[in-house]
Amino acid sequence: MKRKLITLRRLTISGIQNFFRNSWLSVAATAVMIVALTIILGAILINVTARNAIKELSKDIKVSIYFQDDVVQAQRDKLMVSLKANKAVVDVEYITREKAQSRLKQNQDDGFVDQTLALLGAEALPESFDVSVNDLSRLEEVGGIAKGAEFKNIVGQGEDDITLGKTRSKDTIDRAASAQKYITLGSIIAASIFASVSVLIIFNTIRMAIFTRAEEIRIMKLIGATPDYIRGPFIIEACMYGVIAGLLSNAIIYTFVLSVGSKLSSQREFAETYALFTSPNLVSAMIVGGVLAGILIAILSSTLAMEKYLRLKKW
Amino acid sequence: MILFDRVTKNYPRRGSAIENVSIHVEAKEFVIIVGPSGAGKSTILKLLTREEKPTSGKIIVGGVDYEHLKDREIPMLRRKIGVVFQDFKLLPNKTVFENVSFALEIVGHSNREISHTVPRVLEIVGLSGKEHRYPLELSGGERQRVAIARAIVRQPKILIADEPTGNLDPGHAWDVIRVLEKINKYGTTVLLTTHNQDIVNRLKRRVITIKDGQVVSDKANSGYKK
Numbered sequence: 171m172k173r174k175l176i177t178l179r180r181l182t183i184s185g186i187q188n189f190f191r192n193s194w195l196s197v198a199a200t201a202v203m204i205v206a207l208t209i210i211l212g213a214i215l216i217n218v219t220a221r222n223a224i225k226e227l228s229k230d231i232k233v234s235i236y237f238q239d240d241v242v243q244a245q246r247d248k249l250m251v252s253l254k255a256n257k258a259v260v261d262v263e264y265i266t267r268e269k270a271q272s273r274l275k276q277n278q279d280d281g282f283v284d285q286t287l288a289l290l291g292a293e294a295l296p297e298s299f300d301v302s303v304n305d306l307s308r309l310e311e312v313g314g315i316a317k318g319a320e321f322k323n324i325v326g327q328g329e330d331d332i333t334l335g336k337t338r339s340k341d342t343i344d345r346a347a348s349a350q351k352y353i354t355l356g357s358i359i360a361a362s363i364f365a366s367v368s369v370l371i372i373f374n375t376i377r378m379a380i381f382t383r384a385e386e387i388r389i390m391k392l393i394g395a396t397p398d399y400i401r402g403p404f405i406i407e408a409c410m411y412g413v414i415a416g417l418l419s420n421a422i423i424y425t426f427v428l429s430v431g432s433k434l435s436s437q438r439e440f441a442e443t444y445a446l447f448t449s450p451n452l453v454s455a456m457i458v459g460g461v462l463a464g465i466l467i468a469i470l471s472s473t474l475a476m477e478k479y480l481r482l483k484k485w
Numbered sequence: 486m487i488l489f490d491r492v493t494k495n496y497p498r499r500g501s502a503i504e505n506v507s508i509h510v511e512a513k514e515f516v517i518i519v520g521p522s523g524a525g526k527s528t529i530l531k532l533l534t535r536e537e538k539p540t541s542g543k544i545i546v547g548g549v550d551y552e553h554l555k556d557r558e559i560p561m562l563r564r565k566i567g568v569v570f571q572d573f574k575l576l577p578n579k580t581v582f583e584n585v586s587f588a589l590e591i592v593g594h595s596n597r598e599i600s601h602t603v604p605r606v607l608e609i610v611g612l613s614g615k616e617h618r619y620p621l622e623l624s625g626g627e628r629q630r631v632a633i634a635r636a637i638v639r640q641p642k643i644l645i646a647d648e649p650t651g652n653l654d655p656g657h658a659w660d661v662i663r664v665l666e667k668i669n670k671y672g673t674t675v676l677l678t679t680h681n682q683d684i685v686n687r688l689k690r691r692v693i694t695i696k697d698g699q700v701v702s703d704k705a706n707s708g709y710k711k
Contacts, residue, residue: 173593180590389574392534393635394564395591397557 177399185406188379195375196411202371203415203467204422206364207460211423213357214456215447220350222446223439233301233309235316236331241297241324249324252315253301258308263300270295296326306344365467372411372471376404380479387480401476408472412464420460424453486512486643486674487533492542494528502528503698505542510676512642515669517685518678520695526678529695530647533676534568535559547642564592567636567673571648573628575620575635581607582616585634592639602638610634610664626657633664637673644668646677650684658684 189196237246250262265273274295303312313332316325325331380387390400427447435444446452487510494502503525510516518526531537532544535551544551547565554562575584585606586599594602607613610630620628629649636644646665650658662684669675679685685692694702 172595176595177593385574386576389576389587390591391560392536392563392568392574393588393591394560394562394639396560399591 177402181399181402182406184403185410188403188407189410192375192379192382192407195378196407199368199372199375200411200414200418202364203368203411203464204418206361206368206467207415207419207464208422209357209364210361210463211419211456211460212426213354213361215423215427216357217350217354218446219440219443220353222443224347224350226439226442228304228306229302231303231306231309233299233303233313233316234333235299235301235313236296236326237298237324238326239296245324246297246299249299249316249321252318252321253299253312256308256312256315258303258305258312259301260304261302263302265298265300267295267297270298306347368467369471369474372408372468373475375411376408376472376475377479379404379407380475400480404472404476404480405469408468409465410468412466412468413461414464416461416464417457419464420457423456486510486514486547487676488543488545489529489532490543490545492532492539492544494525494532494537495540501698503695506695506698506700508693508700508703510674512674513669513672515666515675515688515690516677517688517690517692518676518695519680519685519692522680524695525698526695527647528698530568530645530676530678533643533645534566535562564639565641565643567633567639567641567644569629569632569636569644569646569649571651573620573632573652575628575631577620580617580619581612581623581631581634584620584631585638588635588638603634606634606638609637609667611660624657625653626660629653629657629661630664633661633668637668641673643674643676646675648678648680650679650681655683662688 235249246264250264253259253262299316301312303309315321316332387400427444431440431444431447434440447456487508489506489508492506493504496502506525506529508529518529520526528537532539532551533546535554539551546562549562576587579587582603585603589599589602604613604616607616610633612627612630612634615623615627620631623631629652633644633646633649644665649661649665653661658681665675665677666688689706691703691705693700
């Protein structure tokens with residue numbers, strides 16, 4: 171056990187020495203990996219931000235179902251059960267006449283509302299259900315439930331009696347959701363390209379290091395070094411690229427989050443994302459994830475180079 | 486200690502390097518293998534260190550039958566055999582001390598063990614005081630003695646010296662041979678290949694002559710004539 175620890179310490183020192191010995195190659199390999207990891211972490215950030223913003227804005231868009239006069243509680247409950255049975259429905263809120271009036275007053279000039287109600291009578295505003303959904307593409311499906319024959323007697327059948335959200339807002343959010351899909355796809359492609367370039371550059375860096383140390387490796391083999399002892403410094407060197415790139419890419423992402431995100435955090439649609447990305451748990455997860463992704467790329471590329479050029483299968 | 490039983494090694498393009506070679510070397514023996522270039526001397530040494538596998542025949546070294554030796558066991562085998570090369574194979578960017586300690590580092594010796602063992606071995610090969618020199622600052626004979634120190638620092642049972650005097654002038658060549666004799670006196674089996682007729686004749690040891698890949702003579706206290 172003691173010998174293994176001594177060996178591990180020596181391999182680590184040797185790997186670090188190799189990293190600094192090939193400093194220019196190391197900088198190039200690390201820089202490309204920083205770009206790859208920043209794109210990967212940035213893609214995660216953009217996607218979470220877009221998803222949360224869309225979710226927040228979607229809360230404003232509801233299906234409003236207006237009741238005919240004299241609908242009783244049991245009839246309303248029956249419709250509520252049918253609506254809630256649909257998986258897209260998040261919540262159903264019952265809006266009484268009084269609530270409808272107070273909402274109207276909030277949005278309009280008091281004098282105008284009072285005059286209107288005086289003309290039409292206090293019973294002019296109908297009772298309704300405001301139905302929240304989790305998928306905007308299913309607004310019509312949810313609205314269709316109230317249009318069913320069994321609710322014909324309780325729900326008005328006019329065009330305005332079932333409204334499927336504010337049309338303009340919905341269009342904007344639909345475009346944002348569509349853009350989010352393209353951003354995700356673009357991020358995956360860019361991250362894959364840079365991760366592949368990163369693998370190739372580390373592969374070449376390790377290959378050069380193997381060529382530089384060819385004689386030393388041959389002597390090591392002849393005097394009884396094990397394959398793991400020969401591989402060790404190269405793995406450590408490559409892992410250093412991964413660790414440094416993981417930390418620096420997180421530094422770039424968090425500089426952005428803290429500078430731009432703090433300004434946007436006062437807006438409702440970004441507040442949740444900012445709180446999420448600055449929570450200690452997620453900060454730790456992002457750092458650990460970035461470093462692990464870097465190490466994974468490094469181990470993959472250095473292993474490929476060693477398999478091809480170290481020739482450890484022939485002793 | 487070393488047994489070659491009807492060993493043949495064929496290369497796909499070069500043909501047969503050695504054919505039906507049988508050699509038996511006892512523990513603590515000092516054996517010289519002689520023969521012209523291309524006779525098969527180096528092939529025998531490469532078979533011993535398992536750099537090459539025989540095409541046929543049996544090789545047993547220190548009780549280990551190479552036929553049953555797995556690849557992952559080769560490093561352990563090589564730790565029991567010290568090897569000295571004609572071209573020294575020292576690492577130029579490491580000092581004398583580091584070149585020798587390298588052999589102990591790879592098997593996990595502590596720094597304390599290394600700092601205790603290496604100076605003693607350098608004393609045996611006559612390099613005390615030159616620990617901090619680099620190989621390029623040494624003469625050919627001194628470099629070869631560094632290589633010998635590296636080969637014996639783990640106290641192997643067998644020391645293989647492949648033309649260790651090939652690149653040295655007669656004075657330095659004898660320095661190296663005397664070190665090898667000293668190591669043999671301590672109980673290490675020494676296998677030496679050489680072209681040097683003078684060394685063979687003056688050493689008066691067992692001489693195995695190889696020609697065209699075959700053993701043509703094997704005599705104790707013998708000499709050699711090219």
